[in-house]
Amino acid sequence: xxxxxxxxxxxxxxxxxxxxxxxxxxxxxxxxxxxxxxxxxxxxxxxxxxxxxxxxxxxxxxxxxxxxxxxxxxxxxxxxxxxxxxxxxxxxxxxxxxxxxxxxxxxxxxxxxxxxxxxxxxxxxxxxxxxxxxxxxxxxxxxxxxxxxxxxxxxxxxxxxxxxxxxxxxxxxxxxxxxxxxxxxxxxxxxxxxxxxxxxxxxxxxxxxxxxxxxxxxxxxxxxxxxxxxxxxxxxxxxxxxxxxxxxxxxxxxxxxxxxxxxxx
Amino acid sequence: xxxxxxxxxxxxxxxxxxxxxxxxxxxxxxxxxxxxxxxxxxxxxxxxxxxxxxxxxxxxxxxxxxxxxxxxxxxxxxxxxxxxxxxxxxxxxxxxxxxxxxxxxxxxxxxxxxxxxxxxxxxxxxxxxxxxxxxxxxxxxxxxxxxxxxxxxxxxxxxxxxx
Numbered sequence: 001x002x003x004x005x006x007x008x009x010x011x012x013x014x015x016x017x018x019x020x021x022x023x024x025x026x027x028x029x030x031x032x033x034x035x036x037x038x039x040x041x042x043x044x045x046x047x048x049x050x051x052x053x054x055x056x057x058x059x060x061x062x063x064x065x066x067x068x069x070x071x072x073x074x075x076x077x078x079x080x081x082x083x084x085x086x087x088x089x090x091x092x093x094x095x096x097x098x099x100x101x102x103x104x105x106x107x108x109x110x111x112x113x114x115x116x117x118x119x120x121x122x123x124x125x126x127x128x129x130x131x132x133x134x135x136x137x138x139x140x141x142x143x144x145x146x147x148x149x150x151x152x153x154x155x156x157x158x159x160x161x162x163x164x165x166x167x168x169x170x171x172x173x174x175x176x177x178x179x180x181x182x183x184x185x186x187x188x189x190x191x192x193x194x195x196x197x198x199x200x201x202x203x204x205x206x207x208x209x210x211x212x213x214x215x216x217x218x219x220x221x222x223x224x225x226x227x228x229x230x231x232x233x234x235x236x237x238x239x240x241x242x243x244x245x246x247x248x249x250x251x252x253x254x255x256x257x258x259x260x261x262x263x264x265x
Numbered sequence: 266x267x268x269x270x271x272x273x274x275x276x277x278x279x280x281x282x283x284x285x286x287x288x289x290x291x292x293x294x295x296x297x298x299x300x301x302x303x304x305x306x307x308x309x310x311x312x313x314x315x316x317x318x319x320x321x322x323x324x325x326x327x328x329x330x331x332x333x334x335x336x337x338x339x340x341x342x343x344x345x346x347x348x349x350x351x352x353x354x355x356x357x358x359x360x361x362x363x364x365x366x367x368x369x370x371x372x373x374x375x376x377x378x379x380x381x382x383x384x385x386x387x388x389x390x391x392x393x394x395x396x397x398x399x400x401x402x403x404x405x406x407x408x409x410x411x412x413x414x415x416x417x418x419x420x421x422x423x424x425x426x427x428x
Binding site: 002003028032035036048050052075099101102104182 | 283284307308311322328
């Protein structure tokens with residue numbers, strides 16, 4: 001790992017100032033992806049700005065929204081009674097990310113900012129029509145994810161929280177794990193809430209997370225596993241690698257969607 | 266050089282580190298606590314697991330400076346000063362839950378955290394699922410799972426008595 005200046009600002013304003021002043025500075029949240037990236041020397045930041053001192057961790061619920069602070073860990077989301085009650089599929093998804101040790105460090109904001117094409121959180125955020133709050137603005141999930149490892153975030157923009165609209169009537173996530181890494185080969189989140197019936201897929205797309213309009217239309221008419229199980233997904237634009245061909249992933253999307261709808265009840 | 270202050274196994278340390286120094290490097294190279302192992306160095310194998318403020322973490326995937334102000338427990342901090350083993354260590358010995366022993370410190374630390382966080386008895390399936398972040402290249406999982414199951418009542422029995 002190349003060395004860098006470690007900074008731990010005590011306020012959001014100071015963190016933004018550090019990023020704005022130095023184009024080579026990078027943000028550190030939980031570090032469960034970023035530290036491995038640094039170890040491989042894939043990134044050479046001049047400074048690493050640790051967000052742990054900004055007080056951005058925590059979960060709050062109102063009648064209209066569940067808000068999760070950016071540095072809330074996966075473990076905290078997974079065990080939260082509020083999340084389990086308001087959006088059970090989201091708590092379950094968080095409990096399946098990585099392993100216990102990764103979940104104790106990894107954060108929702110870090111996962112979204114990284115936008116790994118096989119990360120789980122983007123599927124939930126897109127399917128639930130969440131809003132990503134930053135120090136500058138509020139970004140709708142539909143506008144936030146812009147391709148593999150690419151988001152709408154500007155270099156000096158920091159995610160502060162993620163707001164999920166409530167009430168959510170149905171939510172569930174199913175993923176088919178790559179047997180060795182346990183990453184999502186295909187993960188499907190299905191949801192029925194204030195933003196409508198939405199289906200989002202992670203792990204499969206060459207451009208990262210995406211919605212499946214045919215499945216959404218079918219589920220809006222008839223919320224049942226059979227409504228989506230028969231929908232054939234085109235392999236065009238899907239990943240093809242040693243773990244699975246595009247056609248295999250396309251097939252898995254229908255299977256995972258069917259299971260997710262069944263799990264949502 | 267930046268300074269990190271933290272408590273390790275109950276003892277306060279203040280050490281100069283680089284920004285890039287990993288927690289596991291601080292423990293092994295600066296504090297001489299070589300019980301915490303580096304296996305894969307890619308946050309997969311779990312040989313480097315320690316407790317930070319009571320949560321198991323992979324110390325190869327945390328900067329030393331991120332642990333500033335934290336309380337860290339390593340494998341060296343489990344046994345009592347008189348050498349009495351922690352119930353988890355005792356059960357690993359009892360059930361022969363190690364072969365080459367390389368993964369053992371991380372296995373024990375993950376197991377302690379797991380049992381601490383499960384007030385209700387754990388099934389074998391649960392124990393196996395909770396061990397996802399620890400790999401044993403000897404594939405000695407059966408006895409590791411047995412040891413954890415055996416340590417559960419000992420750890421919770423003691424907690425109940427103390428309370």
